[in-house]
Amino acid sequence: MSENIKINLEETERENERFHRFSLISWWDQERLKNAKVLVIGAGALGNEILKNLALLGIGNVLIADLDKIENSNLSRSILYRAEDNGQSKAATAAARVKEIYPDMNIHFFDGNVIYDLGAGVYHWADVVLGGLDNREARLSINRNCWRVNKPWIDGAIESIDGVARVFDPNKHLDGPCYECTMSENDWKLLNKRRSCNLLTRDEMQGGKTPTTPTISSVIAGIQCQETVKLIHGLETIAGKGFNFNGLSCNSYLIEYTQNEDCMSHDPPQDIISLQKRTDEMTVAGLQTLAKEALGEGTELELGRDILEKLVCLSCGHEENVFTSLGNVRLSQGICPQCGKDREVKTFYTIRGDVPFADKTLAEIGVPKFDIVWARNGVTLIGFEFNGDAAEVLGSLYRPTKE
Numbered sequence: 134m135s136e137n138i139k140i141n142l143e144e145t146e147r148e149n150e151r152f153h154r155f156s157l158i159s160w161w162d163q164e165r166l167k168n169a170k171v172l173v174i175g176a177g178a179l180g181n182e183i184l185k186n187l188a189l190l191g192i193g194n195v196l197i198a199d200l201d202k203i204e205n206s207n208l209s210r211s212i213l214y215r216a217e218d219n220g221q222s223k224a225a226t227a228a229a230r231v232k233e234i235y236p237d238m239n240i241h242f243f244d245g246n247v248i249y250d251l252g253a254g255v256y257h258w259a260d261v262v263l264g265g266l267d268n269r270e271a272r273l274s275i276n277r278n279c280w281r282v283n284k285p286w287i288d289g290a291i292e293s294i295d296g297v298a299r300v301f302d303p304n305k306h307l308d309g310p311c312y313e314c315t316m317s318e319n320d321w322k323l324l325n326k327r328r329s330c331n332l333l334t335r336d337e338m339q340g341g342k343t344p345t346t347p348t349i350s351s352v353i354a355g356i357q358c359q360e361t362v363k364l365i366h367g368l369e370t371i372a373g374k375g376f377n378f379n380g381l382s383c384n385s386y387l388i389e390y391t392q393n394e395d396c397m398s399h400d401p402p403q404d405i406i407s408l409q410k411r412t413d414e415m416t417v418a419g420l421q422t423l424a425k426e427a428l429g430e431g432t433e434l435e436l437g438r439d440i441l442e443k444l445v446c447l448s449c450g451h452e453e454n455v456f457t458s459l460g461n462v463r464l465s466q467g468i469c470p471q472c473g474k475d476r477e478v479k480t481f482y483t484i485r486g487d488v489p490f491a492d493k494t495l496a497e498i499g500v501p502k503f504d505i506v507w508a509r510n511g512v513t514l515i516g517f518e519f520n521g522d523a524a525e526v527l528g529s530l531y532r533p534t535k536e
């Protein structure tokens with residue numbers, strides 16, 4: 134027996150032992166879990182429990198995204214963090230600790246703003262997306278990305294000792310509800326209030342301090358991961374419904390959501406075209422040409438997020454071109470350097486016809502790496518995915534696509 138074959142056999146033996154109890158479940162297929170690609174957004178209280186579960190379950194490929202740094206207040210709800218991690222990146226630390234639990238997991242992290250700096254290619258890459266966040270704007274961004282690339286996502290929300298886990302699956306329920314459909318008038322009011330200040334900074338994104346406990350995050354993340362296992366096995370899930378758990382009464386019940394006919398998130402693209410280019414190799418004009426070739430005259434580009442074009446002072450008329458994703462703008466930049474008054478922000482997310490920044494690359498106007506830029510003509514929608522960035526963004530998770 135050659136040395137290589139021997140090592141492989143030993144490895145298989147070790148894996149078989151590790152996951153033996155799962156194999157006693159009649160429908161369980163460990164191979165599916167090993168091959169699964171899961172994107173986890175948020176490495177807070179829920180994210181920690183989610184990642185711990187994914188590692189114990191033997192999920193093979195995980196990308197974890199978060200922009201926060203670890204604080205001592207996280208230690209009461211985060212199994213993956215230690216006191217000496219104070220000030221370190223949540224995403225990087227979580228990735229390292231998860232690897233200790235399940236060394237064969239292929240894991241990579243994204244340390245940044247998921248709304249503004251995470252390219253939509255990662256949603257396209259994933260089989261399932263898990264949300265462990267506490268803000269509506271990020272949920273809306275995850276939801277729109279997942280619906281566009283046709284991927285199921287499982288949201289978790291916790292407050293005090295209550296929680297909800299919801300499954301949204303465009304594959305199974307094209308005419309079913311998405312997260313946006315479930316948003317109430319009050320949700321929109323709160324969201325718009327947040328948006329109206331427009332210069333959303335990192336500090337403000339972290340502003341909402343929701344009371345939570347490790348026990349409720351464990352309950353809700355448990356349901357999220359169990360639904361993930363079912364999705365990966367092709368079993369029926371609670372797609373289109375929410376599992377609600379009331380901690381005080383210990384009552385749980387399912388809420389069935391319905392599609393909101395006015396919801397803006399339900400137009401699927403006809404195609405996503407893979408470009409072997411990076412966002413810093415393609416100009417706005419270059420992509421406009423490709424889009425026109427594909428969909429004809431009058432096609433417009435649609436970016437996945439608002440881009441800050443300029444800061445304008447209405448008091449003294451001073452203007453400053455910025456071109457960056459809103460996530461990179463500090464609140465202090467809202468003040469006019471000339472007269473000290475507040476400046477207005479000019480943002481855009483569609484590009485149509487001649488624009489003064491046509492010669493800039495997509496990266497230069499704030500389009501993140503490995504993003505998908507959409508081209509729309511009437512009701513026809515296609516995506517251009519910038520796969521030239523995939524290796525950098527996915528790290529060890531990257532597998533070159535076969536031509």
Ligand SMILES: [Zn+2]
Binds near residue numbers: 312314392393
């Ligand atoms: Zn919807």
Ligand SMILES: [Zn+2]
Binds near residue numbers: 449470473
């Ligand atoms: Zn001014």
